[in-house]
Amino acid sequence: MFKNRLSGNNLNEQFRTQCGDCNASETITPLFAVHISDIERLLRYTNARPFAQLIRDFARGNADAKYRAGAIADYVLPLLKRKEVKAGRDTIGQHIEGIFKEFALIFKDQ
Amino acid sequence: MTAERFGVFIGFSDVFGRNPTSEELAEVVTTFLRSQLLLGTTKVALKLKSWFSDFEPSTQDELIEGLFPLSATQVKSVRQRYPVGLVFSRLGLLYFIRQIIQFSSEFGRDISSPADLDRIGCALLMCNDLYLGYDPGPDDDVLQRAAGFLPASESLPSSGCMDEVARTLIMIRTILPRPEVRLDADYLDLAADFEGKYGLTPTQFANLICGLIVHPINLADRNDVVPNSDVLIKPDYFSRTHLDAAAVEKVMGELSSDVEELRSEMTIFDRSIDFTPIQKRPLLRMRGGHLCLDPTYIFEKAGKAFFWVLRAMYSDDKTAERLLRFWGKVFESYHDWIWEQEYQGSGQYLPSPSFGVNESDEIADAALVEEDALVLFECKASIITSAAKYSFNGTLLGRDLYKKFVQDPKEKSRLKGVGQLARSIRRLCAEDRRHVPFNMQRIEHIYSVLVTLDPIVQEPFIRQ
Numbered sequence: 001m002f003k004n005r006l007s008g009n010n011l012n013e014q015f016r017t018q019c020g021d022c023n024a025s026e027t028i029t030p031l032f033a034v035h036i037s038d039i040e041r042l043l044r045y046t047n048a049r050p051f052a053q054l055i056r057d058f059a060r061g062n063a064d065a066k067y068r069a070g071a072i073a074d075y076v077l078p079l080l081k082r083k084e085v086k087a088g089r090d091t092i093g094q095h096i097e098g099i100f101k102e103f104a105l106i107f108k109d110q
Numbered sequence: 111m112t113a114e115r116f117g118v119f120i121g122f123s124d125v126f127g128r129n130p131t132s133e134e135l136a137e138v139v140t141t142f143l144r145s146q147l148l149l150g151t152t153k154v155a156l157k158l159k160s161w162f163s164d165f166e167p168s169t170q171d172e173l174i175e176g177l178f179p180l181s182a183t184q185v186k187s188v189r190q191r192y193p194v195g196l197v198f199s200r201l202g203l204l205y206f207i208r209q210i211i212q213f214s215s216e217f218g219r220d221i222s223s224p225a226d227l228d229r230i231g232c233a234l235l236m237c238n239d240l241y242l243g244y245d246p247g248p249d250d251d252v253l254q255r256a257a258g259f260l261p262a263s264e265s266l267p268s269s270g271c272m273d274e275v276a277r278t279l280i281m282i283r284t285i286l287p288r289p290e291v292r293l294d295a296d297y298l299d300l301a302a303d304f305e306g307k308y309g310l311t312p313t314q315f316a317n318l319i320c321g322l323i324v325h326p327i328n329l330a331d332r333n334d335v336v337p338n339s340d341v342l343i344k345p346d347y348f349s350r351t352h353l354d355a356a357a358v359e360k361v362m363g364e365l366s367s368d369v370e371e372l373r374s375e376m377t378i379f380d381r382s383i384d385f386t387p388i389q390k391r392p393l394l395r396m397r398g399g400h401l402c403l404d405p406t407y408i409f410e411k412a413g414k415a416f417f418w419v420l421r422a423m424y425s426d427d428k429t430a431e432r433l434l435r436f437w438g439k440v441f442e443s444y445h446d447w448i449w450e451q452e453y454q455g456s457g458q459y460l461p462s463p464s465f466g467v468n469e470s471d472e473i474a475d476a477a478l479v480e481e482d483a484l485v486l487f488e489c490k491a492s493i494i495t496s497a498a499k500y501s502f503n504g505t506l507l508g509r510d511l512y513k514k515f516v517q518d519p520k521e522k523s524r525l526k527g528v529g530q531l532a533r534s535i536r537r538l539c540a541e542d543r544r545h546v547p548f549n550m551q552r553i554e555h556i557y558s559v560l561v562t563l564d565p566i567v568q569e570p571f572i573r574q
Contacts, residue, residue, distance in 0.1 A: 031528060033515075033560045033567045036277070036445065036489075037270055043452035050455055052483035052557055091451045095276035102313060103320045106351040 032059045040092055118192045119199065121239035122232060125181070125188050130236040132382075136213045138233040144214035144369070146221050148394065148401060149338050150230065151203055151210065156330045156341075160200040161267055161323075161405040173198050177231035179224035185235070200406065201265040202234055204385050205241040207403055209233075211372050241383050244502045254504030256571035261383040261500050263569050267406055274413025275316055277444070282312045285444050296436040298429075300420060307423045308364070309357030315419075318353060318361060319412040322393075326405045342399030364422070365411065366393035366400055384500040389415070414565060417493070434491075441491040441563050442475050455480060458548070465537065466545020473534045473546065482554040486534060488527045490515055491563040499566070511572075515560060531558040 032055055042054045122130045139147065154177070158169055174185050174197060189195045196202075221227065244258030282301055285291060304312050325343055329336050348358045367375070367387075372394065375387035385404075392407035393400040402408060411419060417437060424430050446461045453459055457480030465471045474486040498510035513519065515527040525533055535556055543550045566572055 031531065031558050031560060033528075033562065033572070035565050035568050036441075036448075036561055036563055037273055037565075038568075039445070039561055040273070040277075040448055040452070043448065043454075046452070047454040050457065050480045050483070051453070051478060052480050052485055052555065055485070055557060055559065089452050089454070091448065092273050092276045095280060096272050099272075099276060099279065099316065099320070103317050106314070106317045106321070106353055108350050108352060 030059075034058070044090055118195045119202070119238040119242070120185070120188055120192065120195045120197050120235070122235040123239050125184050125235060126232075130239055132240055135209055135233055135236045135240060138229050138236075139209045139213045140215065141218055142214065142221050142226070142230070143218040144210060144216055145396065147210045147214055147218075147230070148207070148396075148403075149341055150221065151206055152341050152401060152403070153336060154198060154234075155200070155203050155404070156326055156336065158198050158200070158203075159330050160203060161271070161326070161409065167193070170195070170197055174231075176227075177234070178228055180228040181232065185231075197238070198234065199238075200267055200404070201241060201262055202237045204265060204388065204404060205237040205383065206234055207388065208376065208382065208385065209237070211369060212376055251504060252571050253508040256569065257498075257502055257504040257507040259570045260507070260566075260572075261502070264499065264566075265385070268565070271406065271409045271413055274410065275319070278413055278416045279313060279316055280447070281440050281444050285440050285447060288443055288447070291440055291443050294436060294439045296432045296439065298433060298436050303423055304420070308361055309354055310361060312416075314353060314357075315361065316412040317351075318348070318358060319408060321348060321351065322365075322402065322408050323405055326402055339398065342396060342401055343393070344399045347399075362393065362400065364419075365391055365408070366395050367391040368395045379496065381500045384496055386496050390418070414563075417491075417563075438489075438491040442489045445487065445489045445561060446476060449476070449478075457481070457483075460547055463547050466547070473538070474531060477548070479548045479553075482552055483557060484548065484550075484553045484555070485557040485559060486531055487559045487561055488531050489561045489563075490527045492526075493564045494566050515562070527560050531560065 034055070038058065042051065042058060045054055122128075154173060157173060159166075170189065171186070174182055174189065178185050185197060189197060221230065242262065246255060246258060250258070282304075286299075286301060291297065301312055304310075304315070308315065310318065322343065325347070329340065349355070372387055372391065375390070379386040385407075388403050389407045389410075392402060392404050392411075394403055407415075420437070421430060421433060424433055446459075449459045457478050460477045460479070462475065463473045463477045465473060475489045476487040478485040478487070492514035494507075494510050494514060498507045501507065517525050517529045535558060538546070538550060538556070560567075
């Protein structure tokens with residue numbers, strides 16, 4: 001039983017085929033295929049909302065959009081901004097700052 | 111939002127009312143001197159800031175004025191119909207560079223008159239018609255649509271290049287020393303192997319790549335017309351740095367090729383929209399220095415293409431296969447690490463949860479229990495082949511997606527990613543619930559997440 005199915009027949013179709021018609025009481029949502037950068041960005045908002053909700057909204061954004069689907073900036077963040085939620089830790093952003101500092105050090109006159 | 115994101119490419123057919131042929135385009139390219147065409151195209155890329163993902167209408171208009179001394183009025187009238195119309199794009203420039211490499215020569219003539227410039231502008235318009243190898247049809251399924259749009263959408267500039275560099279360096283510097291990675295059966299000392307091969311640490315390599323990227327960024331910010339000699343990266347470009355000169359030369363050699371080498375690679379990757387040869391070696395060796403054919407491809411060398419830099423270190427197939435498996439382990443460990451660093455919720459994140467009886471009987475690469483929700487993660491570092499990406503063929507693309515993310519038909523007993531998630535959910539729903547490391551009685555929602563390192567899942571239609 002797959003409630004709240006999203007449309008499509010790529011990886012999700014394979015997921016449904018492989019999983020079969022699980023006769024269980026749980027609600028099993030469709031597969032979310034995401035890039036690691038999506039996880040990195042969604043995690044920053046787990047100070048405000050449960051991850052499961054974030055990824056569900058993110059997937060809904062994907063289902064609505066036909067082209068550049070799933071841009072967090074277009075779907076998840078506006079929802080959060082309306083609630084005046086600020087992003088939490090930005091590990092990748094901190095590392096980028098570190099890379100720039102290291103880069104500056106390669107010059108002899110620094 | 112979607113149409114604006116995707117943009118509308120304005121082609122020769124939109125302006126002049128007829129479809130151009132590839133022979134017409136080749137004729138323009140063979141007329142003029144190769145070096146002038148390449149330097150001119152690079153200057154257009156600089157003006158456009160082709161590595162930048164934001165669309166800048168005023169830059170399009172300025173370039174139309176400059177490159178269409180005779181046809182600017184016609185081109186502008188079409189562009190006015192499309193607020194997000196692109197005459198000049200990174201994709202069009204890459205396609206044009208491919209034509210220049212394949213067909214131009216050192217014996218062409220100078221670009222010397224407004225009519226010459228207009229012919230080149232029109233050739234760029236032709237590229238916009240010719241590179242699109244796919245017309246969507248009403249009967250196309252999702253896979254065919256994905257395959258049809260993929261070559262174009264993948265070439266659109268991404269704003270996440272620097273994130274990719276940061277992630278790569280974390281994987282090398284922070285993840286490789288983690289105990290679960292060092293104890294992996296396929297462990298390779300990638301950092302040491304890298305330094306042995308290139309004479310630079312991965313961090314120094316990333317610094318070198320940043321240095322190369324600074325070159326076009328600085329040129330693009332200059333207000334004056336950039337002289338040809340300044341477009342080239344001179345041999346002494348890194349002389350004011352602490353980077354070892356011999357190592358820099360070696361890496362520059364790995365990142366570059368001459369015209370003949372590039373042309374010969376293009377006969378192997380012969381699909382017109384397959385830019386793999388330029389992607390592999392984005393610098394062109396010319397008299398007086400290196401020409402950066404595409405800044406984004408350079409940047410990616412320290413980011414999403416870094417795996418291929420590692421891959422080039424190992425010539426034997428056995429070690430290459432081991433690297434592929436090991437990189438998967440590194441990626442999985444990175445996923446655990448980023449959760450350790452950034453998760454601020456009240457749930458419980460469990461790396462490698464097992465069904466309980468046997469530790470190797472893994473439910474998924476990771477699980478998150480958040481109140482009544484269970485999220486299962488499978489991490490896959492597999493990369494879709496360029497043959498599948500640039501085929502415009504939904505069946506081929508689907509076959510490779512299935513092989514990399516569901517099940518390799520050659521390994522029928524071993525499920526991957528999607529297949530693993532489905533099997534585990536089936537088991538969780540039907541059996542084996544007593545020994546799992548969370549209380550299944552409380553779970554009301556199960557979410558399954560395939561996490562990939564290949565950004566292909568961000569392309570249109572692939573996620574569906």
